Amino acid sequence: MRDIYVSEIVEAVQGLCIEANCDIGDDVLKALGAAMEVEESEQGREAIRQIIENNMIARDDLIPACQDTGLAVVFVELGQEVHIAGGSLCDAINEGVRRGYVGGYLRKSVVRDPLRRENTGDNTPAFIHISVVPGDRLTITVAPKGAGSENMSAIAMLPPSAGEDGVKEFVIETVRRAGPNPCPPVIVGVGIGGTFEGAAILAKRALLRPLGERNSDSFYAGMEDELLRRINDLGIGPQGFGGRVTALAVHIEVMPCHIASLPVAVNLNCHASRHKTITL
Amino acid sequence: MKMEVGPVKLTTPLEDSDVAKLRAGDQVRIYGCIYTARDAAHARLVRLIKECRPLPFSLDGQVIYYAGPAPARPGMVVGPCGPTTSYRMDAYAPTLIEHGLKGMIGKGSRGEAVKDAIRRHKAVYLAAVGGAAALLSRRVHACELVAYEDLGPEAIYRLQVEDFPAVVVNDIYGGDLYEAGLQRYKRGAV
Numbered sequence: 001m002r003d004i005y006v007s008e009i010v011e012a013v014q015g016l017c018i019e020a021n022c023d024i025g026d027d028v029l030k031a032l033g034a035a036m037e038v039e040e041s042e043q044g045r046e047a048i049r050q051i052i053e054n055n056m057i058a059r060d061d062l063i064p065a066c067q068d069t070g071l072a073v074v075f076v077e078l079g080q081e082v083h084i085a086g087g088s089l090c091d092a093i094n095e096g097v098r099r100g101y102v103g104g105y106l107r108k109s110v111v112r113d114p115l116r117r118e119n120t121g122d123n124t125p126a127f128i129h130i131s132v133v134p135g136d137r138l139t140i141t142v143a144p145k146g147a148g149s150e151n152m153s154a155i156a157m158l159p160p161s162a163g164e165d166g167v168k169e170f171v172i173e174t175v176r177r178a179g180p181n182p183c184p185p186v187i188v189g190v191g192i193g194g195t196f197e198g199a200a201i202l203a204k205r206a207l208l209r210p211l212g213e214r215n216s217d218s219f220y221a222g223m224e225d226e227l228l229r230r231i232n233d234l235g236i237g238p239q240g241f242g243g244r245v246t247a248l249a250v251h252i253e254v255m256p257c258h259i260a261s262l263p264v265a266v267n268l269n270c271h272a273s274r275h276k277t278i279t280l
Numbered sequence: 281m282k283m284e285v286g287p288v289k290l291t292t293p294l295e296d297s298d299v300a301k302l303r304a305g306d307q308v309r310i311y312g313c314i315y316t317a318r319d320a321a322h323a324r325l326v327r328l329i330k331e332c333r334p335l336p337f338s339l340d341g342q343v344i345y346y347a348g349p350a351p352a353r354p355g356m357v358v359g360p361c362g363p364t365t366s367y368r369m370d371a372y373a374p375t376l377i378e379h380g381l382k383g384m385i386g387k388g389s390r391g392e393a394v395k396d397a398i399r400r401h402k403a404v405y406l407a408a409v410g411g412a413a414a415l416l417s418r419r420v421h422a423c424e425l426v427a428y429e430d431l432g433p434e435a436i437y438r439l440q441v442e443d444f445p446a447v448v449v450n451d452i453y454g455g456d457l458y459e460a461g462l463q464r465y466k467r468g469a470v
Contacts, residue, residue: 041465043305043447043457047409050445054415058360067350067360067413067433105359107350107433119432148365148387148410180458181365181388183410235465239387239409241305241447242461272411 002136003085004280006092009140012278013096013126016142017072018104020276021064024055027211028248028273035185035238035245044243048185051238051271066272069106070144072097072126073204079135090128093140098122109147129201141208143275149186149268152178155200158262167192167264168227174266175231175247180240183270187211188231188250191265193257203267206251208275215252224250287445293341294382299404302448304455308406310444314343314385316437318364321428322372329375336427336436339376343383348433349423350413358423358439362413363387366405370394377401385446389458398450406446407457419444 032052039045058065074093084092101108101123110124111117154174158166171190178186191202214221227250237243248271257263290298292312302308315337317325328335346369349361366386373384374397382403387410390398398405408416422440429435449457 041461043307043461046307046445046447050409050412050415054409054412057418058414061414063353063356063414063417064350064360065414066411067348067362068364069350105351105353107348107359109433121432151365179389179462180407181367183387233467235462235467237461237465239407240389240458240461241407242457242463242465244465270411 001081001083003083004138005085006087006089008280009089009092009138010096010099012140012280013074013093013142014100014103016140016276016278017097017100017106017144018062020142020144020274021069021104021106022062023059024065024272024274025210028271029055031211031248032271035248039238039243039245041237041241041243043241044238044245047238047241048245064106066146066270067107068109068146068148069101070146070274071110072101072123073143073145074126074128075141075143075205075208076128076130077133077139078130079137080132081136082138093126093128094124097126098124138280139277140280141275141277143208146270146272149182149270152182153203153265153267155196155263155265157196158264160260160262162262164223166262168223168230170264171227171250171266172230172234175236175268176234178268179236182268183272184236184240185238185245185248185271187269187273188227188247189267189269190250190252191267192252192254192263194255194263195257196263198255199263199265200267202253202255203265206253207267207269207273209251211249211273220252220254224252292343292383294343295341296402299382299402299452302404302451303453304448304451304457304460306448308446308448310343310446311442312440314345314439314441314444315426316347316349316361316439317344318346318348318434319368320431320434321436322369324428326372326375329379337438339380341380341382343385344376344381345439346384346386349417349437350433356417358417358420360413361417361420361439363408363410366390373397377403390450395450395454395456399452399454402452404448404452405450407449408446416444
């Protein structure tokens with residue numbers, strides 16, 4: 001067994017929260033640059049221009065690119081030969097989120113109860129997904145998620161007879177209904193298969209894939225290309241002002257499912273696609 | 281289509297004549313004071329109006345910015361302050377417009393009741409670029425708490441802005457940039 005001390009985890013998560021919010025990845029900047037090349041709408045081009053300038057300011061000044069610094073969604077790959085020393089893994093992650101959000105001047109956007117709505121004041125709790133994997137390493141990804149795009153996400157339990165076309169229609173309809181609300185150009189995370197909750201987590205995981213990388217299965221890579229083209233044909237455009245670029249990418253992830261089910265989840269992400277990973 | 285003449289300069293508070301010259305799709309740059317308010321602050325303002333009690337600021341000719349800034353770092357006037365999604369304020373906006381509000385800045389579509397109030401009472405709905413919070417915070421030169429400090433990021437702040445970029449979405453003539461943009465750029469049967 002390899003010991004990893006909770007103090008290391010706290011420090012790592014604290015740093016990831018700040019870095020993820022202030023430093024939008026180069027893959028996104030590159031995709032925005034490419035969007036600028038093809039966008040025809042004047043208002044759409046102005047929106048992309050402001051977004052690119054914004055992301056450079058955020059990176060240079062170490063301030064959040066978006067004021068909605070999100071819920072702290074945390075994906076953990078815990079090597080089965082790792083021993084967490086000195087405390088609990090989840091407590092350490094939450095302490096890292098607390099320090100990152102309070103000390104890093106990030107917005108606190110969590111209410112303790114969905115109906116009584118009192119702010120927890122430190123952006124905890126984190127929303128933690130843990131997988132146990134072989135090995136003696138601990139990989140942590142912090143993916144802050146804003147509400148604007150999260151609120152426009154959707155899930156459907158389709159009958160298997162709906163097939164490929166049914167899945168495509170649902171994905172496109174979800175983006176169409178969202179319109180300008182999720183801050184397009186969006187990244188479309190699609191989870192197909194699994195269970196009700198499994199499809200949703202899969203869709204969220206799909207958002208972590210670097211832009212420009214396609215599904216390794218050519219069948220699904222082709223579906224990603226088709227969906228991206230059809231979504232951009234909707235004409236919603238940057239910020240919904242009308243235009244050619246509604247989405248920067250469509251990422252599909254799949255898993256086995258029940259003989260009677262065809263779950264599909266669509267998790268929309270705004271252009272401020274934020275996630276940072278560390279391996280301890 | 282109008283000739284491209286650059287952004288329209290808008291100085292708050294707004295008069296009927298200011299909003300009358302705006303058309304959906306126009307780029308504007310805002311100068312003067314704007315007030316931040318989100319869901320919780322709107323609920324309180326509308327309750328005060330219904331109870332015929334005084335508001336923490338006069339709505340007359342004013343512009344409300346749907347925004348909840350992140351905390352400011354030491355030495356900064358305001359933290360990152362981009363727009364939040366506007367439909368959540370649709371239940372309250374018509375009441376505020378009836379009581380003098382002239383402008384709203386946010387992002388995303390509005391309901392029919394809001395668009396109707398914009399037409400009837402001569403107001404305007406503007407969109408700022410969602411997620412451009414760091415850039416927009418640089419256009420804010422002063423920030424002062426007006427009311428509801430207990431709401432944290434949802435409190436009402438008076439922001440002094442210069443060259444604050446936005447685009448007209450809903451004008452007094454029924455124009456709607458989101459609908460017009462979609463019609464113009466959608467391709468075939470998708």
